[in-house]
Amino acid sequence: MARVVVVGAGVGGLATAARLAATGHRVTVVERSGVVGGKLGRYTRTTPEGTFHFDTGPSLLTLPQVFADLFAATGGPAGGLDLGGLLDPVPLDPIVRHTFADGTKLDSCADPDTFAGRIAAALGPTAADDWRRLWRRAGRVWDASWRDILRRSVDSPLALAPLAWRLRDLAAIAPGTTLRGLGRRHLRDPRLRVLLDRYATYTGADPRRAPAALVAVPYAELAFGGWYLRGGLGTLADALLSRCLDLGVEVRTGETVTGIDAAGGRVHRVRLAGVSAPLPADVVVANVDAQTVYRDLLPSPRRLAGLADRSLAGFVLLLGVRGDSELAHHNVFFPADYDAEFDAVFGDPGRGVPARPAADPTVFVTVAADPAVRPDGHEAWFVLVNAPRQARSLSGVDWRRPGLADAYADRVLDVLAARGVDVRDRVLFREVRTPADLAGATAAPGGAIYGTAGSLLRPANRGPVQGLFLVGGSAHPGGGLPMVALSAQIVAAEIGPA
Structure with a gap:
């Protein structure tokens, strides 16, 4: 049984803590804020008219099966979209209503044929045909990403070598092509190009520089649906916290980690602000931005130099x-x-x-x-x-x-x-x-909403010293709620059971 310290109680940190506790590890989560959830924030305002509740972070849940699998793996029932029995997911149609500069409106949805029909009605049959062709390509990119990238550790470009053996997948991913370039190649209607460009911002990137492989982002949203959680997406943080506490995880809020001690090339403890005795650790999971890890907690100039600052x-x-x-x-x-x-x-x-x-x-x-x-x-x-x-x-x-x-x-x-x-x-x-x-x-x-590492290859989940791991939007496989939950799954598998 390892002593695991998770730095940060965002979705990635809580998901990792739950998975590790479920396999027998002793887990402590340390969070600088007074509440859990990280960027999955909330704000409440009471007025004479009544009380308003806001999600201040993500407002759309995609790939809900990732979270169903998480709850099933940590003690909940398997199958379906139970989400731990604590959440009430509602499918959205439209997922997004797009209003273009000329006043045209286009409602996206999770049924490809229905969405193509809506494109035809709003933008014309040629635009719908173009979208169908792009959709087929996006499906190939998604399948390759799901199989070879999103659910396993990617420590370097060499880890993507399996893609090179599948020439059809490699052609679909189009290394060296931008998302903007892909849109111009496939979509003649400028409004559809704008719609595609917006998905680059899901990773904090400029579509003129973002890789074409990000076409997998709209595919995931429009193939598997967009969901809302009654009461707001902040209820996901509540459910994860409840699962952690049920599994015996110690969650300490209002405490700030100031450093990770890693003498001899392996982690030993974390230092806390205002606390003289460090917190012993055999494993440290950092659910903070990779830039913060390598600049402040475990200074590593070489790794810090590789992180991008051009993020929305x-x-x-x-x-x-x-x-x-x-x-x-x-x-x-x-x-x-x-x-x-x-x-x-x-x-x-x-x-x-x-x-x-x-x-x-x-x-x-x-x-x-x-x-x-x-x-x-x-x-x-x-x-x-x-x-x-x-x-x-x-x-x-x-x-x-x-x-x-x-x-x-x-x-x-x-x-x-x-x-x-x-x-x-x-x-x-x-x-x-x-x-x-x-x-x-x-x-x-x-x-930065999605982390400072705004490229396709994010910092690896395994850190430069033994026992250090990274989860969250700035680490592999990237930003967004399902990707963060997948990073937790990867890290928990790398650490292994007690």
Whole structure:
């Protein structure tokens, strides 16, 4: 039985802790915040009209079977989408309602034939035929990724060698091609290209630089469906915490890990702020950003140099809104010039062009038709736009600058109004969350949503010293709830049973 210390009580940390405890290890989770969940955050606001509940992180659950498998492996019933008996998943249709700059609307769904029919009705039969061809290719990329990448450790490019023996898979993945290039090759309608480009932002990337293999992201969402959890996705953190406690995991919140001791090439203990005695450990699982691990907890300049800083952050408004807006659960309102948004958000530091908030951003609005999260006659809106990271340099923006956050919040509401959704006179309250706030709450460097490693190959799950492992969105296989849960599965298998 190993003494395991998990640093961070995000989804990856809790999932790993549950899997390891279920196989006999003694597990302690240490979390700097006063609550668990990490980026799966929540915010509650009580007003005279009633109480509003917001998810401040992910709002869509994909590949729910990954979590069903997790709960089954840690003591729950096998099969189906029971999700530990603690959660109530609801399939969404539409998964996302896309509104393009010309006013055209397109609802995505989990049935490929139905979605192709909706594309034909909204954009024409040629666009639908193009999408079907891209869909077949995306399916090949997904199958190869699921078989060879997503469920096993990938420590180096050599670990991808099995793909080279399957030339059809290799051709579909198209190494060296960007997601933007793939869209231009397969999709003639510019609106479908914009729809495909958006999936690069699921990994914090620019579609003009993101690898074409990310076409597997829309395939996973649209082939297996998008789901909502009644009461909000934050209930997933509650369920994972409950499972950990049932298995005897010790969860310590409000304590900050300041370092990992690894003399002699293996971990021995972790150091805690304000605590003189370190916490002994045979195994340390770091559920914090890889940049934080290799910069602060276990300094490793060589590994730190390989991490990318060009990763999206997000600017968020939490709105209490009077009345019924008749929106879908998830809504995306695209600008006329998508490239101008990426030019602004990423800037070009090499040429001296600073990053800046986009003047005309894509606006993502989540409105859950769930009476558990808002009073009658009102809506709880989560509004997200892509934003530069928090940084006092050309690569980011200092979101703490007085007046900036409120001014940009006004701008986002003006943009929504210009696109036909004007709620400025119906806003009961608003709460603004900037990349600086996310960085402070979760220790995500710069407030990067999906981790700082924004490339296809993320840092390995096995660290550079014996007994150190990485889970979470910045480690393999990447960001997003199901990928984070798969990283926990990989790490638990690498550590093995007690």
